[in-house]
Structures are given as structure tokens and as C-alpha cells.
Amino acid sequence: MSVNTVPCTVKPTVTLQIGDAETDSSRPGVYVIDVTLPIGQTVNIQEISFKNYYTAYVSVRLLRRDGEGAAKWTTCLRNHCLMPSPHTEEGSQDYCSVYRQQMLIEPDNVTSVRLILRQPSSAWLNFSVEDIKIHPCLNEDSEWDIPDWLSDLTQVDQLCDLQGLPDPQTVSSSIQQMWALTEVMQTNQTTASIGRFDVDGCYDINLLSFT
Amino acid sequence: MSRKLTTQVAEMTLAAWDLVCQECLHRPEIQLESLKEDVRNFLKASGWERKLQNAVYRELHVQPLPSHPAAPPEHAKEPLAYMRKAQVNWEKRILKSLNSMCTELGVPLARKRPAVEQKELTNKWNEMGTDEPDLSRFRPVYAPKDFLEVLISLRNPNHDSSEEASAKSHWGLIQVPLHDRDIPQMREAYSELSLTTGQLGIDDHTHVPPDLFESEHTRIGKKVVNEQDSAAAQQYSRQGCPTGLRADLWALILNSTNEPEDVMHYEQLKAGVIHHDLLVDNLIYKDVKLTASNDDYYFVFEDFLYQVLLCFSRDTAVLEHFSYNSATPPKSYIQGKVGVEEFAVVYPPNGVIPFHGFSMYVAPLCFLYNEPSKLYSVFREMYVRYFFRLHSVSSSTSGIVSLCLQFERLLQTHLPQLFYHLREIGAQPLRIAFKWMVRAFSGYLSTDQLLLLWDRILGYDSLEIVAVLAAAVFAFRAENLMEVTSLTSAEAVLADLSTLKVMPLIQIFLFATVI
Numbered sequence: 001m002s003v004n005t006v007p008c009t010v011k012p013t014v015t016l017q018i019g020d021a022e023t024d025s026s027r028p029g030v031y032v033i034d035v036t037l038p039i040g041q042t043v044n045i046q047e048i049s050f051k052n053y054y055t056a057y058v059s060v061r062l063l064r065r066d067g068e069g070a071a072k073w074t075t076c077l078r079n080h081c082l083m084p085s086p087h088t089e090e091g092s093q094d095y096c097s098v099y100r101q102q103m104l105i106e107p108d109n110v111t112s113v114r115l116i117l118r119q120p121s122s123a124w125l126n127f128s129v130e131d132i133k134i135h136p137c138l139n140e141d142s143e144w145d146i147p148d149w150l151s152d153l154t155q156v157d158q159l160c161d162l163q164g165l166p167d168p169q170t171v172s173s174s175i176q177q178m179w180a181l182t183e184v185m186q187t188n189q190t191t192a193s194i195g196r197f198d199v200d201g202c203y204d205i206n207l208l209s210f211t
Numbered sequence: 212m213s214r215k216l217t218t219q220v221a222e223m224t225l226a227a228w229d230l231v232c233q234e235c236l237h238r239p240e241i242q243l244e245s246l247k248e249d250v251r252n253f254l255k256a257s258g259w260e261r262k263l264q265n266a267v268y269r270e271l272h273v274q275p276l277p278s279h280p281a282a283p284p285e286h287a288k289e290p291l292a293y294m295r296k297a298q299v300n301w302e303k304r305i306l307k308s309l310n311s312m313c314t315e316l317g318v319p320l321a322r323k324r325p326a327v328e329q330k331e332l333t334n335k336w337n338e339m340g341t342d343e344p345d346l347s348r349f350r351p352v353y354a355p356k357d358f359l360e361v362l363i364s365l366r367n368p369n370h371d372s373s374e375e376a377s378a379k380s381h382w383g384l385i386q387v388p389l390h391d392r393d394i395p396q397m398r399e400a401y402s403e404l405s406l407t408t409g410q411l412g413i414d415d416h417t418h419v420p421p422d423l424f425e426s427e428h429t430r431i432g433k434k435v436v437n438e439q440d441s442a443a444a445q446q447y448s449r450q451g452c453p454t455g456l457r458a459d460l461w462a463l464i465l466n467s468t469n470e471p472e473d474v475m476h477y478e479q480l481k482a483g484v485i486h487h488d489l490l491v492d493n494l495i496y497k498d499v500k501l502t503a504s505n506d507d508y509y510f511v512f513e514d515f516l517y518q519v520l521l522c523f524s525r526d527t528a529v530l531e532h533f534s535y536n537s538a539t540p541p542k543s544y545i546q547g548k549v550g551v552e553e554f555a556v557v558y559p560p561n562g563v564i565p566f567h568g569f570s571m572y573v574a575p576l577c578f579l580y581n582e583p584s585k586l587y588s589v590f591r592e593m594y595v596r597y598f599f600r601l602h603s604v605s606s607s608t609s610g611i612v613s614l615c616l617q618f619e620r621l622l623q624t625h626l627p628q629l630f631y632h633l634r635e636i637g638a639q640p641l642r643i644a645f646k647w648m649v650r651a652f653s654g655y656l657s658t659d660q661l662l663l664l665w666d667r668i669l670g671y672d673s674l675e676i677v678a679v680l681a682a683a684v685f686a687f688r689a690e691n692l693m694e695v696t697s698l699t700s701a702e703a704v705l706a707d708l709s710t711l712k713v714m715p716l717i718q719i720f721l722f723a724t725v726i
Contacts, residue, residue, distance in 0.1 A: 040212050049281055054369055065518060088390035089367070089606055095279035123388060125369050131281070174247075178228065195527050197560030199553070203321045203487050205543040207313060208306045208558060 003134040006043050008035050008113075013128060029120055035113040035132055045107035047135040049097040054127035055117040056086040060098060062105070063112035071111060076103035079118070086121040096129075100137070216266045218472075223259045241384065258439065265441040269466040272672055275597055276537045289537035289605050293367055294612075298604040301361050305564055306541055308352050313490060316348050320558055322488045330486050336481070340504075340513035346497045351567035355649045358566075358602060359384075359642070361613055365604070382630055383619030384641045389606055391617045393624070397679065397721055400437045401671065403449040404714075406722050411451025412663040412714030425453075432456045441466055449670035451663055451714070458579040463590045464669045465592040470583045476528075477584035481518075483525035483560070489561045499570045508658050512577035519573050519587050520565070523594075529561035532595035537605035538562075563599075568646075571653040572598045575661050597674055601649050614648050614678040615641055621682040627725055629689050638698040642704050643683040651677050655708045664713050678711055683720035687711070 014031040037043060042065055060077040078099055083091040100107055113134065117128040197203065227250050278287050288294045296678065324332065335342065338432055363384045366372070370388055392400065404410065409424035419425070428450060435443045436459045444463040452460045460723045462468075484492075499516045503509040509516075523529070533540055540562025548554035573590050580586035601609045609615065622630045622640055633640050647655050651674065652664055667676050684705065691704045 043638045046563075049279075051281070085390050088388050089291060092288075093292060095282040095286065097279065097281075123371055126370050178224065195476070196481065197525060197527050197556065198487075199545055199556060202545055203323065203556065204546045205320050205544055205556060205558060206549055207310045207320070208541045208543050209549070210303050210541075211304050 004108070004135060004138070006037065006041075006136050008037050008134055010035050010132055018059040021211070027122070027125070029118060031117040031128060032083070033051055033115045033117065033129070035115070035134065037111050042109045042111050043134060044137040045100060045103075046114075046137045047097050047099050048097070048113065048132070050115075050129040050132045052082050052092065052094050052096055052129055054092045054124045055119055055129055056083040056121065056127075057081055058098075058129070059116040059118075060103070060106055061114040061116065062110045063102065064105075064107075065109045065111055073114070074105050076105050076107055076114075078104070086119060086125050099117055212481070216270050220266075221559045222261055223254070226257070226259060227254060260591075261439050265439070265463070268441045273532075273535070275442070282536070284501065287535060288539075291367075291606050294365070294604050294606055295537065297361065297365055299539075301358075301604060302539065302541070304350055308686060309490070309541075309564065310350075312349070312617050318490055318493070319489050322515065324486060328488075331486050339517040340512055340623050344493075344496060345435070345685075346493060348499065349493045349497050351498065352564055354567040354644050358611075358649070359645045361604065362464045362615060366613065381619065382623050382634055383616070384610065384639050385619060387606075387612065387616070389613050389616050390608070391613065391620050392675070394621075394721060394724060394726060397675075401721060403670075404667070404721060405717055406718060409429060409450060410665070410718070411453065412660070412712065413718065425461065429453045429456070436460060436463065439463060445670055445672065447670075448666045452666045454659075457662065457666070461579065461669060462585070462589055465589060465596070467585075467588045467592045469582070469588060473588050474584045477522060477587050480522035480587075481624070484521045487525075487557055489524060491524055491565060492521055494565050495524070495570070498565060498567060501567055503570045503574045506574070506654055509571075509574040509577070509654075512574060513581065515577050516570050516573055518583045519590055520570060521585055521590065523564075524559040524561055524563070526561045526591065527557070529563065529591065529595060530557065532599060533562060536599050536603060537607075537610075538599070538603040563594075566602060568650055568654070571650045575653055575658055575665065578658055596672075597668060598651070600674060601651065609674040611649060614674060614681075615645065616645055617675065617678040618648065618681045621679065621720075622685060624690060625682070625720075626686055629685065629692055631699060632693055636696055636698070636701070638695070638701040640685060642698070643702055644685070647684075647708070648677050648681055652680065652708075652713075656707045656711060656713065660711065660713045667680060667717075676717065678718055682685045683716040684708065684711065686720055686724075687716055 012035040014032045015028040016032060017028045033122070045062075056192075057079045059075060059079055061073050063071050064071050066073050073178050078097065080102075082094070082096060096121070114131060117127065117129060157184065215468060254562075275287055285295060289298065298473070309320075312318075331504065337643060363386075365385070365387050367387055372386065398405070402408070409428060411428065414424040417422070430451050432447060433456065435447050436456055441463055443461045448460060448464060495517070499520070503516055504513050540557045543556055543558045543561075544551065545554040545556065572594065573586075576586055576590050576593070580589060597609065600607055601614075602611065604610075604612060619630075619641055632642060651668065652661055656664065664676065664680060668674055688704055692701060695701045695704060
């Protein structure tokens with residue numbers, strides 16, 4: 001997961017209900033949340049992350065700008081299950097992510113994201129998702145270019161006659177890896193606690209603190 | 212990765228490196244191609260590969276699934292905010308209670324023993340039970356029934372409980388909507404306990420010829436122990452462990468070793484006990500005297516219990532399990548350095564404050580292991596895998612909240628008349644069954660039956676079977692319970708479980724109940 005997020009505005013939740021919202025006594029089972037980018041900006045989405053709060057299913061629709069500049073809504077995720085059993089707690093407060101690879105269409109040139117939340121169970125007073133974040137794709141072009149003289153050094157010396165012995169590069173890199181592993185393990189061991197519960201031999205403590 | 216796994220990988224790598232160096236010294240014209248294969252074969256033949264497999268298997272069982280990168284550490288301990296809050300409040304009460312005991316009695320939380328006292332304790336180490344210290348001033352920090360009240364009051368603020376009584380209402384005391392499994396789902400999950408599969412606890416009865424099941428099962432058990440395979444041992448344990456093999460099999464399932472470093476670790480803990488006297492030590496003494504020492508089966512092990520529990524309190528390795536336990540270890544500061552983080556310590560060193568009945572988690576293990584360091588090693592692993600869930604507030608499927616809910620739901624679904632009757636007479640079933648489940652039935656069943664139950668806890672890596680047994684016990688005594696007219700008489704009907712045979716009860720409840 002990338003730490004990069006795109007600044008966006010989360011609009012207030014819209015309820016979808018049959019009948020008059022004011023006189024109807026039952027609670028809504030569908031909410032819609034729109035997340036918009038600043039005007040003029042588009043994003044290629046890598047990931048949409050959020051924290052669940054008792055939403056059972058989420059569908060995601062994207063407003064994408066095509067080549068001619070016209071905007072079009074498409075569904076990229078349909079009824080993704082967040083709570084396997086909507087009447088019970090499993091998954092109700094989990095942190096979730098929807099990744100590019102899970103989406104039905106390419107989430108590129110997106111100007112707006114619409115989350116449609118469903119909770120069919122009447123057991124819950126409220127449901128929503130929190131902390132919605134949109135993570136853009138990282139640049140794929142490498143910013144680093146190996147200088148020519150460095151790449152010359154790493155070329156295998158092809159004049160050496162190996163005479164059936166295995167490639168010295170492979171052998172030396174495997175041995176080096178094994179050596180590095182032992183070094184890492186040994187340093188890990190020394191930093192691990194050696195089980196002392198006192199501070200310099202002293203364990204005269206105050207009363208227990210609760211903050 | 213836990214400290215133990217890191218150590219094992221390091222040792223294995225060093226052993227392999229040793230071999231490589233030896234080969235290089237003794238055979239100058241080494242075959243580099245075969246070296247890789249040689250090392251691999253060496254690791255297999257010397258048992259290192261199996262050891263590593265078992266260690267990784269242990270980690271997979273104990274560590275929770277990797278969490279979402281955005282999730283904070285407290286979410287890994289317990290995902291539901293209201294349960295975290297309830298656990299924090301409960302812990303505050305315990306700490307306040309311990310602090311007031313400390314100030315009222317004028318006993319410090321920790322005290323360095325003078326040299327004379329240290330020498331005395333070292334000499335008396337194997338017979339601490341003969342000591343009769345004055346424990347009358349000490350009282351247990353809490354008893355299971357106090358904890359039950361906390362669980363009863365648990366509420367999800369987002370849960371709609373305003374509805375009138377309906378088919379969906381829950382008649383029991385636990386009012387949180389956790390997920391539980393019904394009998395058809397459990398029949399699939401516990402398929403090895405079905406009526407057509409052989410079981411120790413049923414098919415090893417004296418009337419049943421051993422050729423039908425017992426001999427073959429024991430033969431397979433010996434093979435599993437020889438192979439030293441944790442995963443195989445766990446699968447095997449589902450049908451019960453033969454008495455002669457149980458100690459080895461449990462140690463294998465828990466990947467609990469008794470290598471020199473484990474013995475040394477135990478000696479270190481013993482030194483910790485000798486050097487410092489802790490207030491919780493008195494709680495442990497009191498608990499052992501009140502529970503295990505009064506029990507016909509366990510009083511002979513009194514000395515062992517002190518040797519294990521006092522060391523357990525000093526073991527900082529136990530702190531690792533708090534990453535997946537909803538509880539948090541109590542904190543204190545060195546005198547005069549309050550608020551200075553470099554002088555912050557955990558109290559007791561293992562972060563676990565014992566409650567009334569805690570020693571019963573250790574007592575049954577004394578039948579299996581007579582070497583203190585081995586007994587300690589197995590107990591500690593059982594605690595950080597299972598027992599901690601029985602006295603902390605969490606939404607885990609093996610947690611005590613889930614077990615209570617599971618018990619109540621099974622009863623309401625399959626014995627509705629009984630449940631309704633007990634409710635009407637003011638005898639909520641959970642009030643009777645809770646104490647059994649908190650101790651995983653230790654001290655209530657006869658020991659051979661208890662060990663058969665714990666075989667399945669290990670085999671299925673879950674405490675769910677404890678809730679099933681509790682419901683099965685009520686089902687078994689249903690006729691008598693329908694006659695009673697008060698909580699006291701209901702308790703009397705269920706007071707003595709020592710004659711019960713657990714496996715037939717569980718089997719009948721799971722596989723013979725009409726759905």
C-alpha cells in the first residue's frame with residue numbers, strides 16, 4: 001500500500017429510501033457517499049482504502065473522463081462483501097482496501113468516486129465507512145539510470161574457462177546470502193530482550209498506574 | 212516472528228554453515244554443485260528441517276493474520292472499539308483493587324529479598340507447600356463471577372436492542388451479536404468426532420475389543436511421535452491421545468521443547484523468584500491453597516504448582532502474546548521516577564494478574580509432566596495459545612464472550628423448554644456454566660475425562676468444544692433440571708460432574724440431536 005493519497009472531498013452521505021424520508025420510521029439500508037477530486041484534476045487509482053463501520057456490502061462507481069473530455073459513470077465493484085454475516089459483528093470495524101486489480105474496469109482518469117453502502121440487517125442503528133482515502137498509481141518509470149561505467153563492472157568475464165565448475169557468481173552470491181542471514185540473525189538475537197524485568201537490578205516500584 | 216522462531220532459524224543456519232565449513236576443510240576438491248544438496252540432506256537427516264517446520268507451524272497457529280497496513284496495533288488486539296473499552300475499564304478496576312490491597316495491607320508490590328531469606332527459599336524450593344504463611348489478609352483480586360457481570364453488561368452502542376421480544380430475541384445473559392456456529396456447521400468442523408469414527412473416551416472402553424480401534428490408534432500415535440511432526444500430532448489428537456503418549460504428543464503439538472536453553476530459561480526465572488518477592492506471589496499461594504490443595508486429584512501437586520506459577524509471573528517472554536491479546540499488561544515506575552519512561556516496568560513481569568482459580572490451568576498438566584522445566588514450558592504455551600482468552604474481553608471465536616454466547620444459543624435452539632423453565636425460576640443457565648468454561652472444566656471433571664477434552668482443544672486449536680460440552684451437560688441432566696424450582700436446586704443438580712463421560716456427551720449432542 002502506498003502512503004501517497006490524493007486530496008479529495010468527501011461529500012455528506014445521501015440516504016436512499018423508498019417513501020418519504022421524514023415520515024418513514026424504518027432506518028435506511030442504503031447510503032451513498034461521493035468522493036470528488038478538486039476541479040480539473042483526475043487520478044489513476046491504485047487503491048481505495050477506508051475503515052468499515054457496520055456496512056455489509058459496498059459497490060463502487062467511478063466517474064471517468066474519456067479522451068474527448070466527456071465524463072461517464074461506470075461500476076467498478078459490485079456488492080463487495082465486508083461483513084460475511086450482516087447480523088453479526090464479523091468484519092464490522094475492519095480496515096479495508098479495494099485494489100485496482102479487483103476492479104471491473106481500469107480506474108484511470110477518474111474525477112469522482114461513488115461508494116454505495118448497503119446494510120440489509122435491521123440489527124444496527126447506523127452504518128457507514130470512515131477515513132476514505134484514494135491512493136494513486138505510482139510512477140512506473142524508473143528515475144534512476146545506472147551510469148555506464150557501473151554497468152561495465154558487473155559484466156561477467158566471459159574469457160574465463162570454467163571447465164564444468166558452477167558459475168562463481170552464483171556460488172559466491174549464495175554463500176554471501178547465507179552469511180548475511182547469519183549476521184542478521186545474530187544481531188537480532190542481541191537486540192532481543194534477555195528477560196530482565198528490573199531496571200539495573202532494581203524493582204522497587206510505585207503503585208500501578210492507569211492512564 | 213517470535214523470539215523462539217528467530218533463535219531456531221539462527222541455530223539451523225549456523226548448523227548448516229558449520230557443515231559447509233567442515234566440508235571445505237576435509238574435502239579440498241569440493242563439488243560445489245553437490246554442496247547445496249548435501250546441506251539440504253543434512254538438514255533433513257539431522258531433524259532440523261522438521262524442527263523448522265514445527266516452529267513455523269507454531270507461528271502460523273499463534274500469530275494472527277497479517278492486518279491491513281492502516282490498522283493500528285490495538286486493532287490487532289481487538290477489532291471492536293466497544294470491547295476494547297470494556298477491557299480497559301475492567302483492567303482499571305483490577306489495578307485499583309491491587310493498589311488498594313497494597314496500601315491497606317502495607318505490603319509492597321515488589322520487594323528484594325534479603326540474602327538470608329533468599330537462601331531459605333532456595334533450600335525450601337521443592338517443598339514450598341509445607342510453608343503455612345498467614346494469607347488471611349489477602350483476598351483474590353477477582354473471581355469468575357465478577358468477570359461474568361462485566362460480560363453481561365457488554366453492549367454494542369450501535370446495536371438495536373429496542374425491539375419487542377420476538378423469535379430472534381436472545382434469552383440469555385450475553386447481549387452482543389457475535390457470530391457463532393450452529394450444529395450442522397459444527398458437524399462438518401468436528402467430523403472426526405462423528406458417531407462412525409473411533410474415539411478415545413468411547414471406543415477404548417473395557418467392553419470394546421482393542422482390535423477395533425484402540426490398538427491401531429496407539430500404533431499410529433507412536434509413529435507420529437517418532438516422526439516428530441506437529442501438524443500430524445494435532446490431527447491425531449482429535450480422536451484422543453493414548454495415556455502413555457499424551458505427554459509427548461501435547462509437547463509436539465505445542466512445539467514445546469526441553470532443550471538446555473529452555474532449562475536454563477527456567478533456572479533464570481527461578482532466580483527471579485529467589486531475588487524478588489512480589490505481592491502477586493501471595494495471591495498465587497492463596498489461590499493454590501484455596502483450590503488445588505482442596506482438590507482430591509490435585510493436592511499432591513501443590514509444590515509443582517508453586518514452582519510453575521511463581522516462575523510464570525517472572526517470565527517476560529509471556530509479554531509477546533499481548534500483541535494478539537485484547538488485554539494490556541499493567542505498568543508501573545521505579546520509586547521516585549514516576550513518569551520517566553526509562554524507569555517504566557511491567558507488573559508483574561509477565562503482565563498477568565492471577566485470579567481465583569488460576570492455578571487450575573496448571574494442575575491437570577502435573578499428571579503428564581514431572582520435570583518442572585518441561586511442565587512450565589507446556590503450561591506457558593497453553594496459556595499464550597488458549598487460556599488467556601478465557602479471562603479477557605474480546606470478540607475472538609475462542610474468547611470467553613463467544614463461548615458464553617455459543618453455549619446460550621445452543622441451549623436456546625435445541626433445549627428451548629429447559630432454557631425457558633430455568634429462566635422463569637431465576638436460574639439463568641450461564642450463571643451455572645460460566646465457572647466451568649472459565650476454567651475449561653478443570654477441577655469439575657475427573658482428570659482422565661478432562662485430559663480427553665483438552666486433547667480436542669489442542670486437536671481443533673479452539674476452545675469452542677468447551678461451550679459444546681457445557682450445553683451437552685445441560686442436555687444430559689435436562690430431565691432433573693425441569694423438576695427444579697430455584698437457582699440453588701439447579702446448581703445442586705449440576706454440582707457434581709465428576710462421573711460424566713465427556714466424549715459420549717459431546718458426540719450425542721453434536722451428532723444425535725434432531726435438527
